[in-house]
Amino acid sequence: MQTVFSRTPTLKDCTTHYCPGCGHGLAHRLVAEVIDELDIRSRTLGIAPVGCAVYAYDYIDVDMIEVPHGRAPAVATGMKRMRPNNIIFTYQGDGDLASIGAAEILHAANRGEKITVIFVNNAVYGMTGGQMAPTTLLDQVTATTPRGRSQQNDGFPLRICELLTVLPGTAYIERCSLHDPKHIRQVKKAIRRAFEHQVEDKPGLTLVELLSPCPTYWRKSPKEAMAWIANEMTKVFPLQCFKEPEKS
Amino acid sequence: MMAGNFLEEVIIAGFGGQGVILAGKLLTQTAMKKDLKVSYIPAYGPEVRGGTANCMVVISDESVACPLVVSPTSLIVMNKASLLKFTPALKSGGLMVMNRTLIDVAAGRDDITLLEVPADDIALKLDNPRGANMVALGAYVTARGILTVDDVAACMPDVLAKRYHDTLEANIKTLKAGAAYIREHYDAVVS
Amino acid sequence: MSEKVLMCGNEALGEAAILAGVDGYFGYPITPQNEATAYMARRMPEEGRVFVQSESELAAINMVMGAAATGARAMTSSSSPGISLMQEGISYLAGLELPCVIVNIMRGGPGLGSIAPAQGDYFQATRGGGHGDYRCIVLAPASVQELVDLMQLAFDLADQYRITVMVLGDGILGQMMEPVELRKLPRRDLPEKTWAITGARGRPQNILRSLLMTDNQLELHNKHLQEKYAGICKSETRVEQFDVDDADVICVAYGIAARVVKSAVIVARDEGIRAGWIRPITLWPFPTDAIGMAAEHKGREFLVVEMSCGQMLEDVRLAVNGKAPVRFYGRAGGAVPTVEEVLEQIRKIAPVIVD
Secondary structure (H helix, E strand, O other), X not given: XXXXXXXXXXXXXXXOOOOOOOOHHHHHHHHHHHHHHOOOHHHEEEEEOOOHHHHHHHHEOOEEEEOOXXXXXXXXHHHHHHOOOOEEEEEEEHHHHHHHOHHHHHHHHHHOOOOEEEEEEOOOEOOOOOEOOOOOOOOOXXXXXXXXXXXXXXXXXXXXXXXXXXXXXXXXXXXXXXXOHHHHHHHHHHHHHHHHHHHOOOOOEEEEEEEOOOHHHHOOOHHHHHHHHHHHXXXXXXXXXXXXXXXX | OOOOOOEEEEEEEEEOOOOHHHHHHHHHHHHHHOOOEEXXXXXXXHHHOOOEEXXXXXXXXXXXXXXOOOOOOEEEEOOHHHHHHHHHHOOOOOEEXXXXXXXXXXXXXXXXXXXXXXXXXXXXXXXOOOOHHHHHHHHHHHHHOOOOHHHHHHHHHHHOOHHHHHHHHHXXXXXXXXXXXXXXXXXXXXX | OOOEEEEEHHHHHHHHHHHOOOOEEEXXXXXXXXXXHHHHHHHHHHOOOEEEEOOOHHHHHHHHHHHHHXXXXXXXXXXXXXXXXXXXXXXXXXXXXXXXXXXXXXXXXXXXXXXXXXXXXXXXXXXXXXXXXXXXXXXXXXXXXXXXXHHHHHHHHHHHHOOEEEEEEEHHHHHOEEEEXXXXXXXXXXXXXXXXXXXXXXOOOOEEOOOOOOOOHHHHHHHHHHXXXXXXXXXXXXXXXXXXXXXXXXXXXXXXXXHHHHHHHHHHHHOOEOEEEEEEOEEEOOOXXXXXXXXXXXXXXXXXXXXXXXXXXXXXXXXXXXXXXXXEEEOOOOOOOOHHHHHHHHXXXXXXXXX
């Protein structure tokens, strides 16, 4: 019998703790596939966030560290400066990166740290029970916005890609989505492009934002969650490549 | 050199820009090079911005226990504010070098050895308008007798930033002018 | 023997770290330790090593965490408010058992306080400071030379025990210039850092984690940490004693306060008072045994002197354990006790012995 598809080796053979329909499993697999395709498993160092993906090291089979909430880009800075030949990536959610860690990502980007950031935006805090994230849409109901996110009380959804694109320290910024196979293929391309940029030791920080479903705290079925990304989230968070390095 | 155990505690004070910090470092470096035990503490922070600048130097033949100077055995004051602030603290029998050019009041102590030195006038005459600190240091060293001005001159390159090394010659000359003033006007103190 | 040079504490601690082989320095400006950061900015690149000015103390301690995770020798330096910001990271470092060196050149507090010298961070340093059940080794140098020597020891202790070592000084130690011999101390025989994350080549994945949610793992981890701490208490406690044997009054002080006390004790002896002096060099582990033994002597009293309202005082009381009266003299908020003030306290306690 011919094998037409198999689990990529860097993705461990185990069951995840993620809810049904969660986007993290997909995102983990795509990162693991890219690591294997680029043959960088033995020199890749990963940083797990605080949030649902805190156990990323149980699924992605590279050397990894778990760090304080939001501080991954600072930890990555220390690692990359010590070991410039290693490939360093952070895997961060929207609460981790865009709220508590906003200063760390901004300054790592501004210094042009040669790291890759996988930014998973599901517009809600998952681990703590579905509270408002900085990326929660206006009128979206969460545990801490029971009447919907109000601009007057809670401010606006924070657009990280748009914010970081203006910094000269960033090299490659793209927002993609995990809501259907076509877009998932684009996610893979983007993650690969970000890692390749670092493997080639080119200057600047690379970041890929993934719009990712959280059916549990969106109170939707997995299918409805995918549709909500396509119909609602992409209006606030348009899918596009914001910045790419000059082709030489 | 002085014989026997001794503990010399010096405060050098003036306003920012008068070079009291440099004078303190130079004194400390010189004493260290003469194998004496030393410590040096600058007043730092808001105190040094605009107000009085001062530093504490301890010189001893035994290791320095407390580096903080509360009641100095010697005091070098470069302006009136410093004179008013530190004079009451000077130990009885202590030595004071007063910058007569900028201080128009009396020290008000008759239990100390007072050396009134027109430090800025002397420096100006030597075309070294920022050299009053060197005049005062030369005067102090000569009167106190622990170190010589030649010892101090030898250490000046260690303490003065390289970009100011073109001023070495002028500063050594100024330092020696302070020494000469003491020998001329306070001969009894020196001997 | 290398020649003595006149150096301020802040610069000397930087050079000592370089002698100790520090690979990365990460820091944020704060008075009164700024000379340390500026010195490292100049010297680290000269040595082909890493210097990064972080965007905050929060980032600095996390950069240290990242560097330490790769097995490098990493450090930061700061002063009180900055050290407060680092507490989250220090707790994680304890949980992850990552070695690093943190220098705290203390200033007056609480809040923005002042930039004057103080010892108000004793509790924060010796009790852990962040959340959870952990300790840092705390070294308290009292001279610039001791700072140079203890900085080097700090890196060895950190690596040997996989622990954060805090070097606790104050604004005076940072700003003060004293003659120092920049001697390189022999490095301890240290275990290989097989836990470091360097890339899983020819070995299974290394994971550094402090989240332990299942099967009582976290209690076991805590027990492991406590065993490690007990070993440190047994082997690494350091203390200096002076004129203790016949003393009627024993002063206990650390850092610059101990220098003031030493002068006061010398003068007291000249006056015919039998005074002595104990100076903890490690604040954690605290020299409980040395002080406890000194308290066995009947009729003796203790005087704790601090640049705080009485923090180490609690450890001295625990060590004395009711066997002798423990008195306290402290100045706070940037004020420093004078020799005369301490002497006055000693005179109140102890009789003059006329031989």
